[in-house]
Amino acid sequence: VRSRRQRQMCIRDSEYDVVVIDEVQLIQDSIRGESWTRAILGVLSEEIHLCGAVNVRPLLIKMITECKDEYECIDYFRNTPLQFDINPYQLNNPVKGDALIAFSKKKVLELSRYYQDRGYKTSVIYGDLPPEVRRIQYRSFSSGESELLITTDAIGMGVNLPIKRIVFTSLKKFDGEDIRELTSQEVKQIAGRAGRKGIYEVGYVTSIDEYLGRLQEKLECEDRLIEKAIIGPTELLLQIKGIPLIEKLAIWSMYYDEFSYYQKMDVSHYLFILEQIKPYKLSQNDQWKVMKLPINFTNPELLNLLLFFIEEVFVDGNFELTKPKIHSEDLDLLEIHYQEVNLYYNFSKSFNLIFDVNWVYRERAKISKKLNYLLHCL
Helix, strand or coil, X not given: XXXXXXXXXXCCCCEEXXXXXXXXXXXXXXXXXXXXXXXXHHCEXXXXXXCCCHHHHHHHHHHHHHCCCCEECXXXXXXXXXXXXXXXXXXXXXXXXXXXXXXXXXXHHHHHHHHHCCCCCEEEECCCCCHHHHHHHHHHHHCCCCCEEEECHHHHCCCCCCECEEEECCCEEECCCCEEECCHHHHHHHHCCECCCCCCCCEEEEECHHHHHHHHXXXXXXXXXXXCEEECCCHHHHHCCCCCHHHHHHHHHHCCCCCCCEEECCCHHHHHHHHHHHHHCCCHHHHHHHHCCCCCCCCHHHHHHHHHHHHHHHHCCCCECCCCCCCCCCHHHHHHHHHHHHHHHHHHHHCCCECCHHHHHHHHHHHHHHHHHHHCCC
16 A cells, blocks of 8 residues: 655654555554554655555555545565465474474474474574574574574564475464464464575475364465554643643543544553652653653563663763673573663663763674574573
């Protein structure tokens, strides 16, 4: 879908000649979806390309039409056919170029260890891995150094690797709220990574015996239409006087309104953060900045570091944060430390503090090197 946006819908300061927004089907995600909605409705550009699954098209057309914009729909099709393999996958008989899909870090590491113990070289991908480590793991598989790719659904979007066969070891995942079965669209998105053009003439998809029949059903059925675009609270809330921000968000969340094809995001994580920082009596502008930091504060170490930073700046009056230190070279703690470095960077940027950007780059590189080594020594 290509759309011409009106100036008054803009929520960005910059103008662009062309904007490409990928994976627009994520507009339905209960937490992240509001970013796609905001970008589609607000970016200032003469031409926008919205790329994504076909089951989001009717919703996008409604949104664009309501804005009185023009649009054009263009369909793209795979150049390499995708073939369902009716033979159940035998875990003890892998083939070079296989990508095994699991849906937890624990299962991914278990599978990688299983194959490494049997002499196979593996590349490993899961959500907690830093981008630098992912790139190293991708390169290892792309070059043929690694024979197998063991990964979560993190490869489902924006990844073009020489995968011959996608193998589902499960069709269930934890989505942050519940353990649920994958949708047909999610299955197709992941399966579509098989059969890289120019390397393989056909891409294959299969699963272990337990899920084979259900996998075939999901590959063959029509995807359910995406009916809702997620919207989130905006900084306009800060203009309401006399009410604490946490109460404004709670009211915004609970107040019922019929938005037809829009739906409010889940703000429970915002409410959690605001509750934790309440004792510091920050201004609402500062609360908003803390609330919007792109860090998972359900992790106790990261939450404690956030509170330490707030004390440094808003209690002690410092203009520069203390750099977080590595306390262990354990895999899990290294991943947390990478997020601590990100928190140091993002907090400093948000509050215009003095910070050592070169240290951030060096520390990320150091952590990534150690993580990559550990993944090859499981």
